[in-house]
Amino acid sequence: MCGIVGYIGDREATPILIDGLKSLEYRGYDSAGVSIHNEAIMSIKTKGRLKRLEERLTEEPLQGTIGIGHTRWATHGEPSDVNSHPHLNGSCTISLVHNGIIENYMNLKEELEAMGQAFLSETDTEVAVQLIDYYYRESHDLLDAVLQAVDRIDGSYAFGVMCHEEPDKLIAVRKDSPLVIGVGKGENFIASDIPAILEHTRDIYLLEDKEVAIVTKEDITIMDTTKQVIQRDVFNVTWDIKAAQKDGYDHYMLKEIFEQPKVVKDTLAPRLPMDQDDIVLDNITLTKEVLEKINKIYIVACGTASYTGLVGKYLIERVARIPVVAEVASEFRYRDPIMDENTLMIVVSQSGETADTLAALRLAKQAGAHVIGIVNVVGSTISRDADDVLYTLAGPEIAVASTKAYSAQLCAMYLLSIKIAMELGKLSKDAFIELRKELYLLPEKVSQVLSQVDDIKALADKYINSKNVFYIGRGLDFAVSMEGALKLKEIAYLHAEPYAAGELKHGPIALIEDNSLLVGLTAHEELYDKTVSNIKEVKARGANVLAIALEDNKDISKIADDVIYVPRTHWMFTSLLANIPQQIFAYYISVGLGHDVDKPRNLAKSVTVE
Numbered sequence: 001m002c003g004i005v006g007y008i009g010d011r012e013a014t015p016i017l018i019d020g021l022k023s024l025e026y027r028g029y030d031s032a033g034v035s036i037h038n039e040a041i042m043s044i045k046t047k048g049r050l051k052r053l054e055e056r057l058t059e060e061p062l063q064g065t066i067g068i069g070h071t072r073w074a075t076h077g078e079p080s081d082v083n084s085h086p087h088l089n090g091s092c093t094i095s096l097v098h099n100g101i102i103e104n105y106m107n108l109k110e111e112l113e114a115m116g117q118a119f120l121s122e123t124d125t126e127v128a129v130q131l132i133d134y135y136y137r138e139s140h141d142l143l144d145a146v147l148q149a150v151d152r153i154d155g156s157y158a159f160g161v162m163c164h165e166e167p168d169k170l171i172a173v174r175k176d177s178p179l180v181i182g183v184g185k186g187e188n189f190i191a192s193d194i195p196a197i198l199e200h201t202r203d204i205y206l207l208e209d210k211e212v213a214i215v216t217k218e219d220i221t222i223m224d225t226t227k228q229v230i231q232r233d234v235f236n237v238t239w240d241i242k243a244a245q246k247d248g249y250d251h252y253m254l255k256e257i258f259e260q261p262k263v264v265k266d267t268l269a270p271r272l273p274m275d276q277d278d279i280v281l282d283n284i285t286l287t288k289e290v291l292e293k294i295n296k297i298y299i300v301a302c303g304t305a306s307y308t309g310l311v312g313k314y315l316i317e318r319v320a321r322i323p324v325v326a327e328v329a330s331e332f333r334y335r336d337p338i339m340d341e342n343t344l345m346i347v348v349s350q351s352g353e354t355a356d357t358l359a360a361l362r363l364a365k366q367a368g369a370h371v372i373g374i375v376n377v378v379g380s381t382i383s384r385d386a387d388d389v390l391y392t393l394a395g396p397e398i399a400v401a402s403t404k405a406y407s408a409q410l411c412a413m414y415l416l417s418i419k420i421a422m423e424l425g426k427l428s429k430d431a432f433i434e435l436r437k438e439l440y441l442l443p444e445k446v447s448q449v450l451s452q453v454d455d456i457k458a459l460a461d462k463y464i465n466s467k468n469v470f471y472i473g474r475g476l477d478f479a480v481s482m483e484g485a486l487k488l489k490e491i492a493y494l495h496a497e498p499y500a501a502g503e504l505k506h507g508p509i510a511l512i513e514d515n516s517l518l519v520g521l522t523a524h525e526e527l528y529d530k531t532v533s534n535i536k537e538v539k540a541r542g543a544n545v546l547a548i549a550l551e552d553n554k555d556i557s558k559i560a561d562d563v564i565y566v567p568r569t570h571w572m573f574t575s576l577l578a579n580i581p582q583q584i585f586a587y588y589i590s591v592g593l594g595h596d597v598d599k600p601r602n603l604a605k606s607v608t609v610e
Contacts, residue, residue: 002085002099003071004179005196006160006170009187009217013067018054020189020196021071025050025599031084032071035095038064041164043095045070045084065217066167068160068190070097087126089133090118093164094142096129099192100156100177108152128159142166143214146173147225156355160190173212178353178381181205181213181220183234188215194237195396202237206379235379251597253399253491257583258450263404264576265443266393267411272436277429279419284372284388286344288423294344294370298337299326300360301348304402304486308348308374308409310479311575315417319572320426329356332363339367346372346416350397350405352380361385374412376405390416399598401490403583406483407446410576414439417572438570442577445567449580452564456581459546459562460588466517469494470508470538472501473521474531476575480548481521484582491590491600501534514542519585522549522556523566523578535559546585548578 003024007013017034032053033045042062046052050071070085086095102108105124108131113119117130128149136145142163150157156176162169172179172190182189182197182204189197190213194204205222207213211230214221222230249255271279297316299309309326316324329347339345345364349357352375361382364371373386376394383389392408418435421427427435463469469488471481478500485496499508501520512518520535522528536559539545547560550568557563566577590597 002192003196004068004097004099004158004160004190004192005070006068006097006162006172006190006215007187008066008170008215009184010065011187012063013065014057014062016200017067017069018050018057019199020191021050021053021069023195023198024191024193025071030072031080032069033084033086034062034067034069035086035088035162036062036064036067037162037164037167038062041088041092041095041162043086043088043092045081045086047080047084066162066170068095068097068162068170083121083123085125087121087123087129089129091133094129094133094136095162096125096132097160098125098128099158099179100175102127102153102157103155104153105155124155128153128157129161132161136163140165142169142171143212143227146171147212147227150175150225158192168216170215171212172207172215174207175209176355176358176381178351179207181207181215181222183220187217188220190215195398198237204235204237204379205232206235206384208384209381250591251399251587253401253403253587253597256397256399256404257580257587259395260404260407260580261443261446261450263392263394263408264411264446267408268415268439268442270393271415272439277432279415279422281390281415281419284390284416284419286370286372286388286420286423290370291344291420291423293342294322295342296338296344297322297324298332298339298343298345298364298369299324299348300329300332300345300357302329302354302356304406304483305348305350305354305357305409307479307483307486308406308413309346310482311410311476312346312413312417314476314479315413315572316420319417320421320424322420329354329360332356332360337363339364339369341368341370343367343369344372345369346374347382347386348374348409348413349380349382350376350392350394350402350409352377352382354382358382358385372416374409374416376408400600400603401487401586401597406579407576410579411442414573435570435572438573442569442573445569445577446580448567449577450584452581453584456564456584457588459564460585461592462562463517463544463546464589464592466515466544467495468511469496469517469519470512470543471496471498471519471521472504472531472534472538473498473524474501474527475524476571477501477521477524477527477531477578480523480575480578480582481519483579484519484521484586487582487586488589490603491586491595491597492593493595493601494589501531504534504537509537509541512538512541512543516543518543518545519582520545520547520560521578522547522553523574525550525553525571525574528553532556532559548581550574
């Protein structure tokens with residue numbers, strides 16, 4: 001969950017590394033550092049945000065045309081100058097940056113210490129550079145030393161390595177953590193994510209697991225760990241760097257919230273041709289014959305994406321009549337799940353690199369299950385490892401807390417649920433045409449919700465001092481309530497708990513006291529009356545109630561203190577519209593409390609460690 005940038009060429013490396021790290025600060029921001037090679041390897045690294053590193057580099061400029069940089073999210077060792085990356089060997093001749101977790105680092109550290117190697121930091125990463133140093137002293141060949149070291153390392157890693165004695169190259173190697181190589185003219189780049197180098201090149205090599213790249217300013221050689229050269233096609237990035245910039249908004253999150261009408265349209269429209277009474281999913285190979293053999297579906301994801309899974313469970317079971325288990329990926333593989341060739345797994349991940357979700361995917365494939373990935377990042381590991389992939393087409397999402405990517409995931413789940421039902425003959429042509437009509441109207445209805453931004457901001461101001469916030473809903477609204485509570489926790493740091501509305505009286509209602517805030521989701525109309533009854537129970541115990549309701553359910557205003565109305569749509573699609581007010585509400589509470597909305601404390605965008 002950290003950011004890596006490397007450069008080799010004829011330009012000064014430091015400004016290129018700093019600009020790249022700024023684009024990756026959403027991946028880690030508790031410390032940062034750079035190593036630059038000139039006549040020797042010089043490093044500066046600091047605890048805190050990237051701005052502190054920039055200040056140090058202004059005071060102590062580093063000049064040179066080859067370098068590596070890193071922005072860190074701490075896993076081993078607290079944020080500090082000494083725990084920051086890059087890490088160096090004892091003689092400061094080898095420098096390394098690392099994303100991932102070295103699981104056997106304690107054993108390796110004890111082994112190296114027994115041979116007299118001194119360690120400065122508390123990190124697992126320092127073991128890697130000291131191990132490379134040990135092998136380099138034997139072979140005096142950086143590539144061989146790196147390969148020998150990674151052969152000893154268990155866990156996940158993306159390494160960028162440079163060496164004083166071989167100043168004409170960078171070595172990049174990865175396993176279970178993303179790394180890309182940027183192709184320039186007389187210069188080349190490495191990075192953990194495309195935005196870091198998009199200003200300089202649109203031509204990218206995507207490294208696969210257990211591949212290593214030798215990067216010079218003129219050449220890039222990709223090989224496996226046995227030194228067999230691999231021919232790899234260049235991937236051309238089509239989206240614009242402007243898509244990863246704020247564009248005049250105060251925060252990336254607010255920009256991404258307002259991009260949702262376009263994102264919904266981009267994800268839906270290409271798959272819903274008006275000249276065909278069908279959904280066209282180009283990268284999905286599931287046929288009617290295969291689907292008829294499926295007896296169970298797992299939907300596996302983490303965090304916000306897991307709530308997409310809960311919506312998908314409800315929809316697929318309801319319209320396609322196949323049993324679905326929706327589960328968080330971090331728990332999935334530890335309970336020995338039952339899977340075989342008649343199992344379908346759907347994994348959902350914005351980044352396509354989420355470690356726990358990847359592990360679940362690989363377990364499913366080992367069992368012979370068919371895997372569909374719903375991902376946002378083209379060329380990501382999940383998109384390559386899954387049997388089929390359905391891209392969400394949200395564009396780059398920079399804010400740590402997901403908004404537009406989640407809406408795109410919901411749209412993808414709508415399409416997939418309907419497609420499965422159609423292939424199995426569970427949905428008539430007339431029913432599909434009605435659903436397609438509603439899907440085409442969704443972008444405009446999202447815009448209608450966004451037009452209430454000032455009213456929702458006023459509600460955020462009104463309830464900003466709430467210490468305990470409870471979210472309730474039934475059916476699809478329960479999944480929406482879980483996402484709403486998560487957003488408030490993620491960016492406003494408020495205690496927020498979601499509950500299935502019918503479970504209140506089984507314990508949680510004891511928490512309700514005067515001036516507690518309850519957000520009541522009532523958009524699942526079949527269950528509207530039951531949820532309203534639960535809202536009345538809470539209201540009778542002194543809570544303030546903010547309801548989210550369909551536009552013509554005006555009687556809710558007689559019960560709730562405040563109401564946010566969303567446009568009416570088909571019941572399958574209410575989750576999308578009901579969630580957007582929650583995003584805006586959480587955003588403005590966070591702003592009002594003075595928090596860093598885009599980079600909430602202790603969180604990172606792409607969770608590539610367990």
